[in-house]
Amino acid sequence: MRVSQLLLPTVKEDPAGAEAVSHKLMVRAGLVRQLAAGIYVFLPAGWRVMQKIEQIIREEMDAIGCQEMLMPVMQPAEIWQESGRWDAIGEEMFRLKDRKRAEMVLAMTHEEVVTWLAAREVHSYKQLPQLWYHFQTKERDEARPKSGILRTREFIMKDSYSLDVSEEALQESYRLHIGAYDRIYRRCGLEFMMVEGDSGMMGGAISHEYMAFAEAGEDEIVFCRECAYASNVETAVAGADPEPPASELTPRGADDAPFAKASGALVDLFAEAELDTPDCKTIQQVADYLGLPARAFVKALVVVPEGGGEAGAGGPAASSGPVTSSGPVMVLVRGDHELNELKLERALGAGFRMATPDEVLEAQGVEPGFVGPVPTPLPVYADESLRRGHYVAGANRPGFHRSGVTLEQVPQATFADLRDARPGDPCAQCPGELEGARVIEVGNIFQLGLKYSVPMGATFLDEDGKEKPIVMGSYGIGLARIAAAAVEQHHDDNGIVWPASIAPFHVHLILVRASDDTQRALAEELYASLGAEGFEVVFDDREMSPGIKFKDADLLGCPAQVVVGKRAGEGVVELKERGSGERRDVPVAELAAALTDLLARA
RNA sequence: CGGGGUGUGGCUCAGCUUGGUAGAGCGCUCGGUUCGGGACCGAGAGGUCGGCGGUUCAAAUCCGCCCACCCCGACCA
Structure with missing residues (x-):
């Protein structure tokens, strides 16, 4: 190709608003142009990179016996209604009507079509297993597209699907994909790690995510070098907190007790007392006001369980757990910890949403900001780290918090792992310590099981002539994300340094x-x-x-x-x-x- | 969806506070000189200032509505 003829519009200046290195460089190098929020044109050189990536993926998928095909982006609503996702997915899915006013969707992924196809064309165990894949555009009306090509509303994905006769057989399809994925990312020159995704819990579907290390990434993982445990922070199991509660750091009454109030008065964490904390609605505000570390507090959240938990497109439904009452529930985590949504869903056995201020007022008799567990009429779920220690919590009285709170004062509390794991936490599986990293999710693999085959009637006859649902798996790779991750990992002040395998x-x-x-x-x-x-x-x-x-x-x-x-x-x-x-x-x-x-x- | 910000030649931006002739750099065209790390001289082309409405003798500038894009948040009481 001659540059004199090539559409390679390089530019000297960074595009306005770009932050991610990959975004800046891919625009400057003349690889992509933005058409609208989260919608990009791939220019010739950029498209060559995509095709290189596509070819590598194609070779590795073919190598495990996966069959390439092509499925449509525009699909009738019926199959999505059959699978249940027509209702389960909200505004993230593009929907439209054709000229006959029939409901259509622009597909976010292709489980429905695969299952529809399987239902009509796969009838016997003799045909199984089947591995199918295609490269196709996906449409997702992301709430917030960002970082150039990293989070877009339209993107090309390789998605493959496995059809098997049993859970055991599915494991083999899954294993094949793991091998293929390892080879794909290695060939693309990425530094990556496979981590546990949503689940890993009994009863839940198994899934893993492929993560490429990059500061511009939106995801965070924790991993252990000792035992190879690795997980998205969303799902990571945290070991017990290595540090004792704040109240045990300093002996009671010690002169050097660090917990001096701004006014000079000392806060005794052990003493049951009400503390005047005007306008202190966040942990940070109270902590600053009282001169205590965030970890000396109990953060009390009121949530309302509702519906089943749908983890999102392509994700398995949240595992079913114990049945809970439908009213609001109080959730407690330590002040410096983050509530983990998935873990709470699992504990509740249901999805949930934050209670509105009005609901909080009604349930607890106080506005959000001063809610505490002592006392409360609500069911209480508390994070494991709160089992011991004395804390400051909301006093259930506007403008006040109370000290000397222990979970022993909350007899109805159910303890569970409810917080995000974070770097520095002990590994839950070995004596090691978790490390953290920021990453770009470049692929994922799911064991879907019967999630689609049962509602959509994709069955086969086994050797005994018995009708059984097909056991499915789905496996995705975002091509543009590989390209962006490669740029994030391989560049210098002068520009991109492509791995030879995917260079334009x-x-x-x-x-x-x-x-x-x-x-x-x-x-x-x-x-x-x-x-x-x-x-x-x-x-x-x-x-x-x-x-x-x-x-x-x-x-x-x-x-x-x-x-x-x-x-x-x-x-x-x-x-x-x-x-x-x-x-x-x-x-x-x-x-x-x-x-x-x-x-x-x- | 909530909050903040930005829309001005192709690109990156100034001008707006305090209304009165629309600007710079880069890019582009033509001519000439250059020629191993984003050259130089000269001459040009190119903008209904995001849209609609309002105020005014007069609006890029002030006011209202709308649209688009960017950033933060949307679990952290």
């Missing part, structure tokens, strides 16, 4: 002086010969000053740059490795070999 081109051939006949002749010759030898070459044949060409080449980030310049007459060119910046003169005769060698290392 292998070689960036630069003609320094387009007006120099010798240089031009050699460059043209190399462009032709390297192409013939199977290298993918972008040839910058433009009549521009060399500086611009060098800058563009670094920005675009192809692994090798071949510069045809001063020594063209001697048959010598300069070879630069984009990653290391190393450059050396190479006789034309040795160029192909040198390139092969360089690309093998990139």
Whole structure:
């Protein structure tokens, strides 16, 4: 490809509002352009990267016997009504009507179509297992698209689906995918980790997420180097808190008790007393006001259980748990801890929402901000970390908190792991300590089980002639996220440094002086010969000053740059490795070999 | 959905507070000089200032409504 003909609109300045490095660089390098919020055009070079990624995925999926096909984006509402997701999914799904006023959806994912297909075409255990996949655009009306290409409303995904005769058989399909995914991400040059996703609990569906390390990522994981436990923080199990409650840090009555009130008076955590805390509605405010650490508090939240928990598109339904009453419930976590939504759902056995201020007032007799468990008429769920210690909690009286609160004063409390795990927590499975990392979710794998096959009637006859539901799995990979994650992980001040496997081109051939006949002749010759030898070459044949060409080449980030310049007459060119910046003169005769060698290392 | 911000040539932005001739840099076109790290000189093209309405002799500027985009939040009482 000649740069003089290529649509490669590089720009010097960062796009307005861009924050993520990958966003800035992909726009600057002329790979993508934004059409609307979360909707992007892939320009030629950007699309080449996507196709490279797609091909790698294709090869690895084919290698495990997965069959490529293509399923439609626009789908009739009926199949979504059958699966139950027509109602379960809210505004995130694009819906429209056709000219006959029939309800249609723009698909977010393809479980329904797969199950529909399976229901009509798969009838016997002899046909199973089946592994199907396709690359297709997904439409999701994200509440908040962000970070360039990382979170968009329209994106291309490889999604595959497994159909099996049993749970045991599903494990094999799952295992095959794990192998394929490991190879895919490794080939794409990503540093990644497979972590536990939503579930891992008994009865819940099993799922894992593939996470690429990147500060721009929206997800957070914790992992243990000792035992290889790794999980999304959303689902991570935390070991017991290594630090004792705040009330045990300093002996009662010690002179150096650190808990001095702003006014100078000391707060005795052990003493049952009401504390005047005007306008202190958040833990942070009370903590600052009283001069206590956040961990000395109990955070009391009032929630209203409702419905089943739907974890989101493609996700399995929340596991069913104990039946609970339908009224509001009080949830307690320590002041410095974060309530974990999924864990609470599991404990409640239902989804929930935060109570409105009015509901809080009605249930507890006080406005949010001063709610506490002593006393409360509500059922109480408390995080394990509150089993011991004395705390400050809301006094159930506007403007007041109370000290000396222990969970022994809350006999109805049910204890459970309800908080987010965080780095520094002990590993729940070994003596190790959890580390944390920010990541981009580049793929996931789910054991769906019977979630779709039962409601949609996808069954087969087993060896005994008995009708059974097909056991399914689904497996996704976001192509653009791989590209963005690769840029996040591989770049420098001058631009992108693509892994050779997904670079838009292998070689960036630069003609320094387009007006120099010798240089031009050699460059043209190399462009032709390297192409013939199977290298993918972008040839910058433009009549521009060399500086611009060098800058563009670094920005675009192809692994090798071949510069045809001063020594063209001697048959010598300069070879630069984009990653290391190393450059050396190479006789034309040795160029192909040198390139092969360089690309093998990139 | 709540809060904040921004919409001005293709891009990045100034001008708006205090109404009165629409600007800069980059990019683009033409001519010339340059030519190994985003060159220089000269001459040009290009904007109903997001939209609609209002105030005013006069609106990019003030007021209202709407739209789009960006950021924060939407569990952290």
